[in-house]
Amino acid sequence: MTIKNKVFITTTSSISCGGNSCDELWDNICTQKSGITIQKDYFHNSIPAIGKINSSNSFYKDLIIQCQNILDKSDLINFDETLLIIGSSVGGMSTTEDLFFKTSSYKDIDTNSHNIDTISIILQQKFNFYDDISFSTACTSSANAIGYAYEVLGKGIYKNALVVGVDSLCQTTVGGFLSLGVLSSAPCKPFDENRDGMNVAEAIACVLLETKSKKNSVEVCGVGYSSDAYHMTMPHLDGAKTAMTNALKLANITPNQINYINAHGTGTKANDTSEANAISETFETITKVSSTKSITGHTLGAAGAIEAIICTQAILNQTIPTSTNLNTIENKEVNFSTSTRKEDINYVLSNSFAFGGNNCSLVFGKVGRN
Amino acid sequence: MTINLEILESSYIYDPIQIEELNTKELVPKMVTRRRLTRASKIAIYLASKISSKDERIVYGSSFGELEATSNILHSINDKTMISPTHFQNSVYNTAISYLSMLNNNKSEIITISSGVNTSLKVLQAGAIKALDGDTISLFVIDALNIAKIDELNNCIDFLECGVALKVKVTEEKETFDCENISNNENFPKSLINMLNIAKSINKDKKNIIKIKL
Numbered sequence: 001m002t003i004k005n006k007v008f009i010t011t012t013s014s015i016s017c018g019g020n021s022c023d024e025l026w027d028n029i030c031t032q033k034s035g036i037t038i039q040k041d042y043f044h045n046s047i048p049a050i051g052k053i054n055s056s057n058s059f060y061k062d063l064i065i066q067c068q069n070i071l072d073k074s075d076l077i078n079f080d081e082t083l084l085i086i087g088s089s090v091g092g093m094s095t096t097e098d099l100f101f102k103t104s105s106y107k108d109i110d111t112n113s114h115n116i117d118t119i120s121i122i123l124q125q126k127f128n129f130y131d132d133i134s135f136s137t138a139c140t141s142s143a144n145a146i147g148y149a150y151e152v153l154g155k156g157i158y159k160n161a162l163v164v165g166v167d168s169l170c171q172t173t174v175g176g177f178l179s180l181g182v183l184s185s186a187p188c189k190p191f192d193e194n195r196d197g198m199n200v201a202e203a204i205a206c207v208l209l210e211t212k213s214k215k216n217s218v219e220v221c222g223v224g225y226s227s228d229a230y231h232m233t234m235p236h237l238d239g240a241k242t243a244m245t246n247a248l249k250l251a252n253i254t255p256n257q258i259n260y261i262n263a264h265g266t267g268t269k270a271n272d273t274s275e276a277n278a279i280s281e282t283f284e285t286i287t288k289v290s291s292t293k294s295i296t297g298h299t300l301g302a303a304g305a306i307e308a309i310i311c312t313q314a315i316l317n318q319t320i321p322t323s324t325n326l327n328t329i330e331n332k333e334v335n336f337s338t339s340t341r342k343e344d345i346n347y348v349l350s351n352s353f354a355f356g357g358n359n360c361s362l363v364f365g366k367v368g369r370n
Numbered sequence: 371m372t373i374n375l376e377i378l379e380s381s382y383i384y385d386p387i388q389i390e391e392l393n394t395k396e397l398v399p400k401m402v403t404r405r406r407l408t409r410a411s412k413i414a415i416y417l418a419s420k421i422s423s424k425d426e427r428i429v430y431g432s433s434f435g436e437l438e439a440t441s442n443i444l445h446s447i448n449d450k451t452m453i454s455p456t457h458f459q460n461s462v463y464n465t466a467i468s469y470l471s472m473l474n475n476n477k478s479e480i481i482t483i484s485s486g487v488n489t490s491l492k493v494l495q496a497g498a499i500k501a502l503d504g505d506t507i508s509l510f511v512i513d514a515l516n517i518a519k520i521d522e523l524n525n526c527i528d529f530l531e532c533g534v535a536l537k538v539k540v541t542e543e544k545e546t547f548d549c550e551n552i553s554n555n556e557n558f559p560k561s562l563i564n565m566l567n568i569a570k571s572i573n574k575d576k577k578n579i580i581k582i583k584l
Contacts, residue, residue: 001503044450089462091484093440100444106522115433116463116484133492136435136463136484144481152499157371157584171447172440176458225479227471232406232459242477355459356468358480 001223001250003154008217008367010210012309013069015062016203017051018296025306026313029295030340032324036187036199036297043174048183051201051297052169059094059168059202063119064126066204070162071127074208082208083161084120084132085149087142089301091134092118094170119166130158136301139264141165142205143304143352143360147223149209150362165205165305173300174200180233188267188298189325190291191276191336198266201297205305207312213367218312221347221365222251228357234270235353240278243359247349251363255283257347258363260320260337262307264351265291266298273330275351280333290337294324304352304360311348311364318345318366346370373498374545377578378506379537380569381420383413384529384558388516392416398473406456408436409514409531410466417535418470423508426537427500428480430467431493431511433561435484436460438517466512487560490534494564498582501540509536511566513559528557534565545581547571 012022017035019025028035036049055062076082092113099108112121120132135145142165149161167173177183177200184197209220224246228239248255261283264275272291279289292310299306314320322340329336346369350362383389392412397419398404407415410432417423439461446453459465464482471480479500485492490511497509512533515524524530549568558566572578 097444097447101448104448106519109523111434111523112486115486116435117433117486117488120485132485133483133496134485135481137482138462138464148481148496155499155502157499172443172458172461175447175453176443176455176461179453179455179458225481227468227477227480229471229475229477231472232465232468239477354464355462356464357471358464358468358482 001151005154005156005211007150007153007209007211007220008213009207009220009312010214010217011070011074011208012206012312013066014205014306014309015053015055015066016296016299016306017053017201022309022313029292029310029321034187034295034324043171046178047185048174048178049186049199050169050174051199053202060122063122063166063204066206067123067127070206070208079127079129081130081159083152083158084123084129085145085161085163086119086134087145087163087165087301087305088116088119088167089136089138089141090167090170090173091116093172094168097170137358138354139300139303140352140354140358140360141301143362146207146304146308146362147360150220150223153209153211160210163207163305165302167202167299167301169202182268184267187325188294190265190267190293191272191330192326193328193330195267195272198268199297201299203299203302203306205302205309207305207308216316217367218315219365219367222247222363224250224361226359230357233355235274237274237278239357239359240275240353241282243361244282244349247361247363253347256286258287258349259343259345260314260348261287261289262311262348262350263289263291264353265293267293276331276334280331285335287335288320288337289334290321290323292321307350308362311350314348315345315364315366318342371584373582374541374543375498375501375538375580375582376541377536377538377572379421380572381417382534382566382569384532386529389413389531407469408439408460408465410436410512411469413512413514413533414466414470414510415473417510417533421535421537423537424474425476425478426506426508427478428467428508429493429497431483431489432463432513433484433486433489433559434513434515435463436465437515441517489561490563490565494582495584497538501538506537506539509538511562513561526557527559532558532562534562534569536565536569541579543579546577546579549580
């Protein structure tokens with residue numbers, strides 16, 4: 001990839017079960033306040049622990065509020081020159097479910113309210129973006145969206161880009177993960193020997209990317225992609241290693257320069273074993289690692305964007321967050337962060353992996369780093 | 371900004387109900403794999419064989435994603451029966467192209483775009499931007515809508531299964547035809563129309579170059 005412009009995350013806004021703002025999310029991660037709750041009435045015959053946004057607004061009203069926050073907090077007057085990049089795995093699925101379950105028929109379903117681009121239709125009506133594009137690669141959707149934003153700004157094709165990682169809870173995803181036997185009925189324990197599964201969650205995470213650094217900006221230094229070409233749901237460590245290595249190569253740094261990895265770390269047996277092995281084979285123990293999904297849950301298509309915000313906060317606060325619920329480390333070759341503490345941080349890497357063996361790693365750097 | 375793309379290979383296929391000649395048995399010899407494939411996966415594998423797509427980076431697009439798997443899940447929830455794990459793993463939008471990557475052992479970058487009626491336009495734009503790196507990119511757009519009671523949802527699409535694939539690379543040469551002004555009188559899914567029109571206009575005896583506006 002030929003990148004000629006530097007690209008910066010200049011403004012962020014988010015809402016998730018981990019917090020109703022980016023600052024609240026960061027505080028809750030550092031102080032280990034999980035937003036995961038037990039939902040007795042959510043899905044028949046099961047009691048999954050899931051991450052539901054605590055808001056009195058409708059999901060789509062919160063979506064508009066988060067994007068408005070970006071306008072209010074940034075230098076932009078409007079989004080007339082902004083490329084909108086959506087990352088979502090389910091789009092308008094919860095609307096479709098509501099309509100279908102009422103009548104057991106498709107008659108009332110509007111495809112404009114069902115498809116992935118439902119999100120961009122809503123936001124275009126409200127804000128009038130220069131153009132839009134929607135990515136849907138399951139749990140890497142918004143990581144790929146940030147990678148695309150980095151590419152199009154880095155190549156000088158667009159002036160700025162707003163990535164919106166967004167997924168709302170729906171019975172399809174909760175029931176689907178239940179069918180795979182990977183849902184925990186308690187807040188998840190990523191990388192713990194006794195972990196028993198993941199927590200499906202919802203989130204809206206907005207990340208404005210520009211080619212000029214502003215106050216409190218973080219640089220996007222590289223992206224690495226790969227495909228496992230192995231199995232639909234079982235990850236392969238070679239794919240994860242390739243994505244991380246490709247991201248480091250594009251950032252032109254060595255593994256030892258990464259101070260912190262925000263792992264995909266879902267809490268499932270398969271992901272965490274594979275990812276920990278990939279990390280231990282790529283990085284030395286100088287690099288600290290944690291997963292923040294025990295606080296946010298797995299926000300699926302929004303995960304890449306919400307974790308990019310967490311990485312941004314880690315760099316701006318020069319703080320490595322702890323690993324909540326990690327009591328018995330399974331892979332002792334990895335240097336897991338076991339307390340939240342101040343460190344000199346120049347570079348952070350964020351991993352996102354998805355069904356189909358779709359992998360994306362992002363490298364973020366401190367502005368004015370050594 | 372504009373980027374010119376040379377179309378190196380192209381293929382398309384469609385049917386009002388269900389495409390019969392996908393050659394799946396020959397292209398996917400292992401029955402255990404073949405049995406898990408969705409309709410869109412079979413179309414992707416067929417198109418890839420036609421444009422000799424092996425290990426290139428891929429930009430894939432689908433407006434409706436895996437409608438059959440999604441519909442099966444909805445019915446399972448509504449009927450309070452267990453969701454099939456296979457239906458769930460096959461319900462993500464990148465399912466078809468992931469099966470293709472497994473079949474071809476393609477470990478490259480593969481992204482999936484779903485931008486409604488503009489899906490194939492966005493696939494062309496993203497493909498053009500990626501092709502600036504100098505490599506050859508495979509572009510696919512597929513929509514497979516042939517599910518039970520689709521008439522409750524569909525009143526404007528005449529072809530329920532459609533797929534198109536292009537293999538492209540960036541060129542400095544001038545465009546040879548205007549892909550924006552190709553007439554379309556048939557009711558294909560709008561999600562495919564930009565790429566389908568290009569594929570249908572290919573002249574195999576000369577270079578085919580299109581201009582992508584960003």
